[in-house]
Amino acid sequence: MSRRYYSLPPLTTLAAFEAAARHLSFKNAASELSVTPGAVSHQIKALESELGAQLFRRKHRGVELTEDGESLFEALASSFAKVSQCLKSIQHRSDGNRVTVGATSAVASLWLSPAVIRFWRAHPDIDVDQRIQDEQFLSAPEIDLYIRYGLDPDPRMQQTELFRDRLVAVGAPAMAARLAGCALADLARERLIHLQSDNKAWTTWPDWFRELGHDGPLAPGIRVNNYAVALQAAEDGAGVALGWRRLLRPLLETGRLAPIGAFSVAAPHRFHLVGYPDDELSEAARRLKDWIIADAAMYSDEMNSTQD
Numbered sequence: 095m096s097r098r099y100y101s102l103p104p105l106t107t108l109a110a111f112e113a114a115a116r117h118l119s120f121k122n123a124a125s126e127l128s129v130t131p132g133a134v135s136h137q138i139k140a141l142e143s144e145l146g147a148q149l150f151r152r153k154h155r156g157v158e159l160t161e162d163g164e165s166l167f168e169a170l171a172s173s174f175a176k177v178s179q180c181l182k183s184i185q186h187r188s189d190g191n192r193v194t195v196g197a198t199s200a201v202a203s204l205w206l207s208p209a210v211i212r213f214w215r216a217h218p219d220i221d222v223d224q225r226i227q228d229e230q231f232l233s234a235p236e237i238d239l240y241i242r243y244g245l246d247p248d249p250r251m252q253q254t255e256l257f258r259d260r261l262v263a264v265g266a267p268a269m270a271a272r273l274a275g276c277a278l279a280d281l282a283r284e285r286l287i288h289l290q291s292d293n294k295a296w297t298t299w300p301d302w303f304r305e306l307g308h309d310g311p312l313a314p315g316i317r318v319n320n321y322a323v324a325l326q327a328a329e330d331g332a333g334v335a336l337g338w339r340r341l342l343r344p345l346l347e348t349g350r351l352a353p354i355g356a357f358s359v360a361a362p363h364r365f366h367l368v369g370y371p372d373d374e375l376s377e378a379a380r381r382l383k384d385w386i387i388a389d390a391a392m393y394s395d396e397m398n399s400t401q402d
Contacts, residue, residue, distance in 0.1 A: 103144055108170060110137035111149065115159055115167035172250060178235035179374045191378035195386075196225035196240030200321040201365070204341045206241060209389045213382060220378045228320060230293055231368070238370075238379040239386070244295045244363035252371050254383075256390040257340060258364040261297055263354040264337035264345075265328050270352035278308045281355060285333035286315035287324045295363055302336060305359045325351070365390075 102108070113123035114134055124131040142149050149163035159167060197206045202224060210222050225231075231240040232248070246253055263281060265273075273281065286299050299312055315333055318324050325342075328335035329350050337351065339358070345351040367386055369375060375383065 103141055107137045107141045110134050111141055112167065112170045112174060114138060114150070114157070115163060116171070118157060118159070120157065175235065175250060175370060176374060179370065179376075191220040191376070192223065193220060193238050193376070193379045193382045194223045194225055194236060195382060196227070196231045196237050198228050198241070198243075198321070199226050200228075200325070200338075200341065201241050202226050203322065204338075204344060206386075208344075209386060210382075212389070213385045216385075217378075217381060220381065222382060228291070230295075238375060239383055240368050242366050242368050243293075245366060246368045250370070251368050253366045253368050254387055256365045256367055256387065259338045259340045259361045261302055261359045261361055262337050262339050263334050263357060264325075264342060264351045265334045265354050266331040267349055267352045269331060269334070270354045273354050276355055278303070278306055278355075278357060279310055281334065281357070282308060282310060282312050284313060284315075286313050287327050287333040287335040288315055288317045289321055289324050289336070290317050290319045297336065297359070297362065299336060302359050306357055 110123065110127065110129075110133075113126050114120050117123050117126070120131045120134045120138070124134045127134065138150065145162075147162045148160050149166060150157040151160055195206070195210065207224065210224065214220070214222060225237055225240070230244075231237070231242055232246075241256070242253075264270075269284075273284070282303060288299055289296065299315075303309075303312060316327065318327065324335045325337070325345070327333060328337075329345070334354060337353070338361070339346075339353070342351060346353065367383065367390075369379065369383060372380055372383075
């Protein structure tokens with residue numbers, strides 16, 4: 095008779111493997127689990143010994159999954175996600191209807207937060223928590239839905255395209271008036287506000303000018319590491335920022351910012367709403383998901399009609 099009812103290795107061993115496989119790093123897995131990297135390595139070796147199969151290929155600069163490791167990770171990640179969702183559903187029943195949605199500070203302040211407020215007014219029985227961070231979101235049990243620029247690499251996640259924005263130069267209204275009708279080379283000599291980000295998906299000023307056919311020098315300008323700060327600097331007349339035309343609509347309509355010139359580039363990636371499949375979401379999360387998708391579609395339709 096099996097010493098375990100489900101014939102499974104200890105759950106601590108499986109949890110260590112899942113974390114190491116998700117991070118592709120024993121060190122990062124150890125940090126998440128609050129243990130030492132040696133402890134994670136010991137758990138992985140014990141699991142490989144019990145299975146009689148190698149799960150990781152150890153390399154000089156890290157590890158990668160073997161075919162058996164990938165199969166086990168896919169099964170564990172899916173199972174853990176379902177267990178997590180079940181636990182959240184139980185918590186929701188005792189703690190009311192609660193949903194967590196994530197976004198960057200720019201997306202949250204310019205669009206998502208107002209949309210969430212409108213949702214709450216229509217559904218006062220549902221509490222919506224917002225998680226704000228400027229790094230790309232990754233799937234996490236405590237987050238039901240999140241807005242992501244580009245596609246999420248996690249194959250378990252359901253991704254709904256929301257909109258594709260256009261990138262324009264923006265600045266204070268006085269600066270926009272001064273530069274009305276300027277040539278691209280003239281704009282390149284202005285003080286540019288460069289956003290420094292670890293997210294390689296973001297379009298930079300060199301990318302933007304290159305897409306428009308300008309290969310000349312660019313003004314060094316100033317550098318910030320937060321998009322909200324970049325917009326505030328542009329609003330204060332400190333320089334020219336790259337703006338998302340759709341997301342910046344509230345600032346453009348109120349005259350806090352103004353487009354500079356008629357130059358515009360389609361963003362290389364689309365914004366997506368990412369979350370677990372509908373059958374793994376709570377009823378409250380599904381309601382918020384439908385609301386966000388409908389709000390984005392309505393907003394995009396209004397933008398298109400004003401451009402026609």
